[in-house]
Amino acid sequence: MRLKPYAGFLFLLFCISCSVHKPVREHNAPINRLPTIEPDYTDIVLPPNSAPMNFIVQEAATAYYVEFSAKTGKSLVVSSSSPSIRIPFRPWKELLNKNRGHTLQITVYIRDQHKAWHSFQPILNEIAADDIQPYLAYRLIKPLYVYWDQMGLYQRDLTSFRERPIILNRTTGGNCVNCHSFHNYNPDRFLFHMRAGEVGTAMMLAYDGNIYKIDTSTSFNRATAYRAWHPNGQIVAFSANTVNQFFHTVGENRDVYDKASDLVLYNVANNMITSCPDIATSERMETYPEWSPDGKYLYFCATDGLQVYDPEGEHPYRQIKYDLMRIPFDAATNFWGSVEPVLLASEFGQSVTHPKVSPDGQYVLFCMSSYGNFSIYKQDADLYLLDTQTKEYDRLYLLNSDKTESYHSWSRDGRWIVFSSKREDGVCARPYFSHVDASGHFSKPYVLPQKNPAFYRTFFKTYNIPEFISGPVRVRPQKLARSAWDNNNVIKANLDPKLGERVEESEDPMWKPVQKGRKKI
């Protein structure tokens, strides 16, 4: 029998027999609750330019049928015999784009063993009118204790699933790459630090197509760490920290405290490190600098120096609590005002970290935990919002979980935030997004969508320092790596002659690269 002429027909028959039919509405037995889906994409506000939010229906069934519908445009249907729902890209984009500011209804149907269909209450998500910034930069690293091996800085297109490396440490001798920062969301102007290894400790600065390797350590300060670009793009505020890591025997076992820290400014134009006594005093530890959007204030966190604690007494790590401060600054005249307290958290037993001022200057989003300045290791670290006018602050209940919420950043228009949260497993941080409306209300956060909705179940790396950027980083990783290895062209930062020498002898670093090679016993 010749089957060839019928092959197409037979194939069609096969496809039809394998496909999941649309449930007939009259036969639906409704289930009076929302379906459980993973990741939790229910009751959220999503950006109209978002990548498809694929998910897994965590309901036992023999078949799944999911309908995405909104006010205008054709509904989008995904049927599957597996609970993994992968949404087709183009129809999703069309549906979202046509329905900005409207509701996206997701109806999940499941078929039970008796071939009866059931529908859940529809999931109602809001499609924001505002696009989210198209790219996110972050570091991917395994949960870090003392030794690290592979890590890299990556960029993810938020409108699709494309992730590309900015730099991988496998090309820079396995060193540590960290603390990336972009000037005003500009992917052509950014910096990151490198520590240890053959390429040495330095800052890599990509500036309008050029790459510079800069040694920011001077006789005044150690190599710089936490950073914030001044809006003028000429000045970067840094903290220089002496970090100490230690371990607990119960609960989260990693912890960190600073032995010393100060703030300095690096001027990109004249390659000079400078500071002012109020932000670099040995009586106080200053860290986490952040500029106000107009560049007139430098916000930072500060606490007393360790000398105030009894050196013979119990370790004071639980007593180290940081306040939120700010200091006026005029970039044109290099004039510093006096330090002003913004939130004296230590007075009510809390510690502030990572202050981030909203682009309109109205709010400061920050982390608060019971002590210390390394909120990513603190399970009680949560996000708070402070109104810069009234100085009132609130815990953002909708954003926080019983696990760590830490590093965060605002989108350029101030309508979206991204923050790190360990709510999934308590070990690996994931980037969560939340929409901010005109009155400063945050929506329920959602995790970065992935092509494979089960991605996070097995992904044993942590997303570190998520930062929005307005487009892709164009500098090739290979070019960055070549510049990193170029030890002949390291630019040594000059120290402002007004500052004196004061750096003590070098210390054993708390984080170390894995030593490759033979075991010497």
Add this chain to the structure above:
Amino acid sequence: MHSSNKTGISMKFWAILINSAFPLSYFMIFYFRIDAKLFYQAQQPVFFFHWPFIQSFTTYAGGLNELLAAFLTQFFYRTWSGAVLLTILFACIALVSYLLIRRLKNRSPVLFLHWLPTLFLFILLHDYDFPLAVTTGFVLALLAAVLFIYSNFYNIIFRGGIFIGLYTVLYYITGGPALLFVAIVLLYDLIYQQKVILPAIYLGFAFFVPLFSSAFLFIQTRGSAYFLNLGLPGEGFAFWPAFFLLFFFPALVLFFGLGARAPFSTITRTKCVQAFFSERTTLTIVVQICIAFVLSGAGTLFFAQKKQQAMLTVDYAAEHHLWQHVIEVVQNGHLLDTYIGRYQLNRALYFTGQLCESMFAFPQVAGYPGLFMPENIRHLFPIQYSDLFYDLGLINEAQHWAHEALSVTGDTPRNLQRLALVYILKKEYAAAQKCLALLSRTSRYKRWANQLADVIEKKDFSSYPKLKQLDGLMLKSDFIVIPSQPEVCLEELLSVNNHNKMAYEYYMMGLLLDGKVGRFMNRLEGLQHIHYQQTPRHFEEAILMYMMNTGRRDFAPPPAGLSANTIAAFQDYIGILKKYNNPTAAYRELAAKYGNTYWFYASYIYQKDQ
């Protein structure tokens, strides 16, 4: 091959003999002597049936070969399957080499010549860290060379096209070994095909493709773009075998191609060379075979990594709780002079109930670090260090070092298993499930992962008595770990649960190793919680010594009292000391008679080290 030689013995006979003797010998040696499972122990290979894992190998030249090697290395989990795998790979190399040699010269001058590269590899494989990716890359490069040389396209465009296609694919799959392919085909076309332009193109490709790919395509260093898994001499493995392996085929092409021509013919046509290589008599064949065996024997003897083998055997035995075997191998494998050897020995002594009975029968010259590794080597053995804390019930430190292991050795099943158990004990089930989800994507640990997933679902440790036991030992209150003072952790563990036998024995023996007999005596009351039938011998020895040195009796007497044998031995010990009236003079007799006692350690070893 020629069917007979001058003696009339069938050449087929020799060929069969050699081609079966080599693989059989390899299998036997990999099985009995090298113990192929130790490759697994050394390299802890990771392979997940998981797309993101597989995808990560596609992002650089040479990744697919590493993926293949990662998959094949799973066969090293058992000695026999590892030995079979290596034998098959060696047979593949011999077969491809045979085809290559046959193309170069109608008749191979040495019967076992095609097995010679495997001899170099065999010697290299005496190092358990030697990556399988070098071997697989070598096989693939040779295979590509054979395909190219056997292709009957001599038109410059076709031939060039075939080269470009083969090279590009091979380079993407293997990385560095593509250079070997280029070297072989370049020399072949230059010498045998008398072509000049094509070899120049090959050379250009070999130079520019890795350069281009490392600059624009793949994110890898130039060094890795050119040489990844090529097995370059000087990369930390045996130099000469690596050198010979790499240059064997290029040298062979040169030798066969130029051997018959002047000026080389003056050498190759000498009687001696002719007799050895061209005339196949029984004598020359036997001599050739003898040379092969001498070469392999010498290589085995010279390059054998006995200490590494012993260390890995101990690690394997400790991981599988074969404690008596640990003790034997540490002793016989001469690991008593290594920290890791002493560390594992003391663990084995504890688990066989001998720590407080026979610890000083072994030279405890390291003192306290023999119980807890010294700080400067802990990062080299992170999962082994985690083992100790896990057994003690100090779960946070077990977690800490398992995470260090994850950085140092990667997502190995061993590391993931430990983390899963640790997170289950800490009731951090989501984190445990992540480890189990990864393990369920391995062939070997899938079942284990599913069983543990059941434990999490039911929150019932009854099917895992170890978890239940550890749950009772875990600390309830927090304190800061001081890496240089692990005894503080032991004190805290005992304050939570004074029945924690391991913590007690480690604590007490640590005090003895450190010469802190006073503190040891103060903690004697802990004996009543452990329920020994007899007072441990080393405890008795320390008590007697303390009583004699201080004259004090104000300590909690051991519930089981002191044995008459120990008291008599102590009196004898003192008698010998008195007899010589000089500890140095008494050393020899005391070492022979009481070298296994705490008295001897305290008098000679501890004091000497202090």
